Amino acid sequence: MQVNRRSFLMGSAGAAAGLAFGAGCAFPAFAEDASLRAMWWGSNDRAKRTLDVAKLYQSKTPGVTIVGESLSGDGYWTKLATQMAGRSVADVFQLEPGTISDYSKRGACLPLDEFVPSTLKVDSFGADMLKLTTVDGKLYGVGLGLNSFSMFFDTVEFEKAGIPLPTADLTWDEYAKLAVELAKSSGKGGGPYAARYAYVFDAWLRQRGKSLFSKESVGFGFTADDAREWFDYWETLRKAGGTVAADVQTLDQNTIDTNCLGLGKSVIGMAYSNQMIGYQLIIKNKLGITMLPREKKGGPSGHYYRPALIWSVGATTKNGEAAAKFIDFFVNDVEAGKILGVERGVPMSPTVREAILPQLNPTEQETVKYVNLLKDQVGEYPPPVPMGATQFDQRVLRPICDELAFERISPADAATRLIEEGKATIKG
Structure with a gap:
């Protein structure tokens, strides 16, 4: 039907x-x-x-x-x-x-x-x-239902490349290397240009003891320097060939059928764990699931349980x-x-x-196993999302990242704008 x-x-x-x-x-x-x-x-x-x-x-x-x-x-x-x-x-x-x-x-x-x-x-x-x-x-x-952030990957493309499947202790440095290798092997993008994903940025910040939104007051829990480091990472990876091209990433509306993995344009996708079922329905090769990369081995995962x-x-x-x-x-x-x-x-x-x-x-059993795997890895639930968070994501973060990926602005300028323009959207 x-x-x-x-x-x-x-x-x-x-x-x-x-x-x-x-x-x-x-x-x-x-x-x-x-x-x-x-x-x-x-x-x-x-x-x-x-x-x-x-x-x-x-x-x-x-x-x-x-x-x-x-x-x-x-x-x-x-x-x-x-x-x-x-x-x-x-x-x-x-x-x-x-x-x-x-x-x-x-x-x-x-x-x-x-x-x-x-x-x-x-x-x-x-x-x-x-x-x-x-x-x-x-x-x-x-x-x-419960879920968390996750990383999906095409297991067949990993096998073709001769790269071991990623595990829960993968670091961001290791991710960058395998993304470039996968791109060369598959002829696709290694993974997404995930600077654009607020939830991945949040996990990255939490791994460093910070957060997307402030815990104490209305505003952000990160600085322009943090944002510049984030943007630098993705720009370096994009230029090395480890992400999909800007014109592919801008199609992403945070839905399965517009995500670069769902479109068949990448080997790796970053999304919410419950969406694995939807992705597997439209992707021929068997998908795997693991946690997002982390700053260092044994360090905080940045993950938390969420409805x-x-x-x-x-x-x-x-x-x-x-x-x-x-x-x-x-x-x-x-x-x-x-x-x-x-x-x-x-x-x-x-x-x-x-x-x-x-x-x-x-596939469904894999998502349950994943949620159970996180039991000893999740941190405390973040502070309530402030009013204006949706506008920040859709009208500030994503458009700025698109300009960055098209090389219209620098990581430093993107970071400054993220803070300045973001403050105008965030309210109590």
Whole structure:
């Protein structure tokens, strides 16, 4: 079954069987007692899994209609901004750790505390897991699974090059050497021009006792000198042939199908661990997964556990209780968990996690092993992401890195601009 990244009405399971879903495809609902709009971004595989869970929920909850919309890349955030301006945010919508603080402070999210634990039965997740989606003392979302940053790699290309598969203690210096070798062997880019990835920059800073955003006050936890060193690393590697070209990297919208690995333009990709499933679906060769490189052997990894993705409830919803019930089903129902697998991360619920383990395919099992591998490697969760972090990533960091990769500015100028322009976006 193919699911297009457009609006579709999630109707009864029988009506949907074997059909493709596209804009304007409607199916009979049980009743109009409660109509919920759900919106997310992601691959066709994610859309299908979400659709199947919604159908399952409707089969068990007569009177509920769920209208879903799957978007890709920057189109999601544009649509969300439009909805916020029109005070018509979807009843249930997807966020992630880098955006939940920003959007909750801008009034997009409904506080969920009143639904815990009567409707949202999340006690089994553990108090620390709820902290990951708590902003200014209020719960603004429910994590859909655990993940962390990761490095994916094409195992076949490594074998062809005669290079041992990377391990968890790989350093940044070692990474640079193997990326250049892989580029020469494969005829592709060795890896991404990852100066552009805020989460990789954050891990790199954490390995040095710093952070992307300040722990004590509003602002940054790094200096212009730190940024220049970061930019120098990637420019040196790009010029040595170890990264994809600038015109390839600028295509990346932080989605699987625009990432250089997903496009078949590199041997290595850097992304979130739960996305390995989506990458393997579109890549013929077997992928491997390991941690991001680190500053030195035995040094801090810079990694931390994070909720892979988050369901939040729109602040303007007229169906808060119904939205909370759907989210509770999504994270706690064992049948739903078997449909979702670990595509949105390793389930938060211990019961669901235990129930799905036997059915996971080898790729899915690898993501669970990876999350378990990190147990002794992760550091403390970073301070809450400040308001404006999304704009900093999309409108400051990425454009500056693109100019850098096209050699329009120097690493020193890029670092100065990152601080100056970034300060204008970051708010309390």
